[in-house]
Amino acid sequence: MTRATPTAELLFGEADATPISTNEATVKSWDDARTCLEAAPKAWLSTVRPDGRAHAMPVLLVWVDDAPWITTRPTSRKGRNLAGNANCVVTVGSEALDLVVEGKAVRAWDEAELLRVAAAFKAKYEWDLAVRDGSVHEDALPGSPEYGFYRITPTRAFGYGVDGLTATRWRFE
Numbered sequence: 001m002t003r004a005t006p007t008a009e010l011l012f013g014e015a016d017a018t019p020i021s022t023n024e025a026t027v028k029s030w031d032d033a034r035t036c037l038e039a040a041p042k043a044w045l046s047t048v049r050p051d052g053r054a055h056a057m058p059v060l061l062v063w064v065d066d067a068p069w070i071t072t073r074p075t076s077r078k079g080r081n082l083a084g085n086a087n088c089v090v091t092v093g094s095e096a097l098d099l100v101v102e103g104k105a106v107r108a109w110d111e112a113e114l115l116r117v118a119a120a121f122k123a124k125y126e127w128d129l130a131v132r133d134g135s136v137h138e139d140a141l142p143g144s145p146e147y148g149f150y151r152i153t154p155t156r157a158f159g160y161g162v163d164g165l166t167a168t169r170w171r172f173e
Contacts, residue, residue, distance in 0.1 A: 004066060006030055006157070006170035026166040028097065028159045033170065036099050036159075038063040040092035045070055047081035047088050047105075055081055060127070061090065062120035068101065068152045069108075069117050071129075071136070079148055082107070090152055098160040105150040109134050117149045 008027050037043075043061040046054055055077055059070040068090060072078040082088065086104040093099070108114055114131045121127045129147060130137045137144040157170040 006154070006172045008168055008170050026161070026168075028161070028166075028168040030170055032097060033099055033101075033157060033159050033168075034063065036092055036094045036097045037061065037068050037090075037101070039094060042092075043068075043070065044091045045072075045078060045088060046091070047078055048085045049077075049081055050084055059090075060121065060125055061092070062117065062124050064117050064120045065113070065151075068154075069120070069149055070105070070152065071117075071121065071147045071149050073145060074107075074148045075146075082150060088152065096162060098162070099157065100159075101152065101154050101157040103152045103154040103156075105152050107148045107150050114149060 008030060040061055042058045044056055045059045046056040049055050057078055059072060059078070062069050070090070072082075074080075074083065082105045086106060088103060088105045090101045090103070091099065108117065111131060111134055114134070114136055118129045118131050118136060121129055128138070128140060130139050130144075136147045136149060138147060154170070154172050156172065159168040159170070160166070
């Protein structure tokens with residue numbers, strides 16, 4: 001079962017003999033991580049190819065229904081990878097936090113959900129995506145290519161302070 005509010009804890013303890021802080025006061029909140037995800041102009045999505053090799057590409061990311069969402073064409077390498085293996089990693093950085101989010105990406109089909117996510121992409125990126133017949137299209141491009149919206153359900157996340165000395169782990173399970 002996945003929790004909406006994860007357990008936040010130090011990534012390292014005193015026994016780890018690492019220069020990373022072991023002071024509980026340095027643990028970041030999930031709200032800090034969420035703010036980082038919401039504000040990121042882009043994210044990096046890592047997926048798994050059918051042969052097990054990693055694949056990483058930049059993507060646009062929005063926050064809808066208490067989760068990060070990305071979009072890609074279903075026929076792209078990212079889309080084909082996610083269709084075969086939903087495991088993925090999203091990474092973003094900000095002036096306050098570098099963030100790694102492990103999770104599963106599931107494509108949305110519900111029209112009401114698609115409309116909310118399309119509205120979020122419009123609001124954040126001024127990107128018009130049309131929702132019709134349970135599918136998403138970019139009508140401004142020739143052929144009106146299809147896109148998929150993928151909800152990322154985090155299972156674990158890691159946040160690193162810009163000082164290089166603080167680290168937080170969030171567990172969702």
